[in-house]
Amino acid sequence: MSERTPIVADAPAQEIGDELPAIDPTKPMIASAWGRKRSGKSTFNRRLYRSWPFDKLAIDVNGDADPGADAIAVHQDALGLLPSRFPDVAPSVPGAPRPGARNLVYRADPGSPTYEDDLDRAVGMALYPQDHRALVWCGEVGEFMPSAGRTRPHMRRLLMQNRHYQASALFDGPRPVHVNKLVLGQSDFVAVFDLPDPDDRERIAKEIGYPPRRFFEECETTFRRGEHWFLLWHAETHTLYRCAPLPPMAED
Ligand SMILES: Nc1ncnc2c1ncn2[C@@H]1O[C@H](COP(=O)(O)OP(=O)(O)O)[C@@H](O)[C@H]1O
Ligand SMILES: [Mg+2]
Structure with missing residues (x-):
């Protein structure tokens, strides 16, 4: 039986300033950030990414990721293939100290004829080894x-079974209506950063199970506060937060 207090799925957004709710990195999780260009999506994900204490991989399609100075580039081999699993994973030996976490970056080439396959193979590096x-x-x-309809195999697996693969994921995009609903659903x-299109707001509201009209009003209230204000939905507790712009990161 859950010990949680009863859920009110349409409670008004709670004001929490710029302190994000704590995320337990030992539990696989998925986060997605939405909003128009330059609204703050990558800044949000970069914050989660940089604070992640375990192995991680940034798949950078436009040179904007900036995954940190310690990021090591992963390259395709002579046949043009990326590793099929996270490289150099030490076998787990009970009691042995954990090797330092690796921060990898794959800079994809959108001009490559194998671009879509490359991206999906990169996703596979986060899935395997499965444990x-x-x-x-x-x-x-x-x-x-x-x-x-064109969600590729590793991505589909990541979206549907991330917990079974100990995989966590960060996504960002400007138009949720153009993306597989599973991204929001999972x-x-x-x-939610500045998101002007009503269809996008409705898509998010429906997928998270928040009354669309109320969600629209929460969007208006939040985005009127100023640049980089955002709403944050926490699925587990069915809580909507209103968040102030994130403060700059120390290493920026
Ligand atoms: N909380 C914030 N405070 C100040 N500037 C921000 C904040 N969030 C984003 N920015 C700035 O806005 C610009 C766009 O942010 P970015 O996260 O790259 O947007 P997006 O990924 O939505 O296109 C960047 O120059 C970034 O430094
Ligand atoms: Mg961005």
């Missing part, structure tokens, strides 16, 4: 699924 805990940041989620956290 290996990793976070993958898929910036510009639309690149990974030009339409919902998100433990949904960050």
